[in-house]
Amino acid sequence: MTTRIASLRRELSLPLFRNTYALMLNTLLNSGFGLVYWVVAARAYPEAEVGRGNALTSLMLLVSILTQLNVGQALVRFLPRAGTGSSRLVSSAYGISTGFGLLGASGVAAYCHLFRPEGDPLHMSWGFGLWFVVSTVLWSLFTLQDSVLTGLRESMWIPLENGVYGVVKLVVLLAVAQTSVSDGVFTSWTLPVVGLIVPVALLVFRRLLPRHVAATRDVEEPVDRRAVSRYVAGDYAGQVFGQAGSSFLPVLVVALLGPASGAWFLPAQTVFVAINLLTLSITSSLVAEAARDPDHAHLHARAIIRRLAVTVLPAALVLGLAAPWVLQLYGDAYRANATLLLQLFMISILPRVVVALFMTLNRLRNRTWVLATLQLVQAAALIGGVAALHGTLGLDAVGWTTLGVELLLALVVLGPVIRWLRGTGQPA
Secondary structure, three states: OHHHHHHHHHHHOOHHHHHHHHHHHHHHHHHHHHHHHHHHHHHHOOHHHHHHHHHHHHHHHHHHHHHOOOHHHHHHHHHHHOHHHHHHHHHHHHHHHHHHHHHHHHHHHHHHHHOOOOOOOOOOOHHHHHHHHHHHHHHHHHHHHHHHHHHOOOOOHHHHHHHHHHHHHHHHHHHHHOOOOOOHHHHHHHHHHHHOHHHHHHHHHHHHHHHHHHHOHHHOOOOOHHHHHHHHHHHHHHHHHHHHOOOOHHHHHHHHHOHHHHHHHHHHHHHHHHHHHHHHHHHHHHHHHHHHOHHHHHHHHHHHHHHHHHOHHHHHHHHHHOHHHHHHOOOHHHHHHHHHHHHHHHHOHHHHHHHHHHHHHHHHOOOHHHHHHHHHHHHHHHHHHHHHHHHHHOOHHHHHHHHHHHHHHHHHHHHHHHHHHHOOOOOO
């Protein structure tokens, strides 16, 4: 035991592993709170209201991600060596997220009020539309702060921030269920963010950024605005395509199959997103560390592969086998209608890991146009497959399409990933 503790301490002394484990812990906390949250929601609210709440929340997330222009990934890539330009880079990202968030959310809220009839799951009153706009902007800043902390290699704060959010969100969900307030799912999801924005911003600007600037003076690389702009442009295009095939799915399911199917889709999607976020958290740490030390990027990647092999893949296997019992927590209808979907999602995790490593390699190469092309193909195939197969396969069409797309992409990108891990395909 003493030897294992000493080994763990040595591993945590390395920024790559310390930040990786912090991001993994954050993902596990979010997943645990998410599971409990939607179980409580499924028990406390009718299926139609859960489906509407999930669709509105997913719509908010979609608008938030699209209007951030993916500047969060640019922060993870360029902050590690930004030095004295770090504060300006972070402030610019905050301004971009706020401005575009206001414009995008306002347009969506106006559309849902004017062109979606009353009784439609996506219809918004003017009052709710205003709250939707505010919530979208706050959520953009809330998620952007995680990217800032990752880029600063201060990921230890992220589990604390999101852990508090998870607890408060659950409390608000239970409280709202006892009142006559409508749209309790959406309200409980967004209201806790209000109290977390300012404390984290103060931590970043008053403490962490000055410390980061002092620590990176020796390796500082001036922030090249053109390089950042090109990176963001390609990465944002890829993000648009990627979100069309992920965050848009709940909206598509509700539109094609109805609110009840949206509710059944929810737990399988929650688990799938959690496993994908676990992969993303590990590879995000790899991007930040390899950007700081590009000469040893392939060695960092090998170390990350080992962590993926003992965390993500076993977790997907266990969840796939336990799918019926996991879904039983939500109710009989969820188990009957979403078990195969969840199992297909878990099988697709293996090829998805290969694709995630390929995307990490191209982020380090600043070749974000490759990501855009990859995600365009992925999104088009996913949406087209679901639209074509939902009449025959119902909700399971999402699972079969996801698995087929991930297998095809993994076969295409496997070669460059293997060369990188061998040290013959280094980032430029």
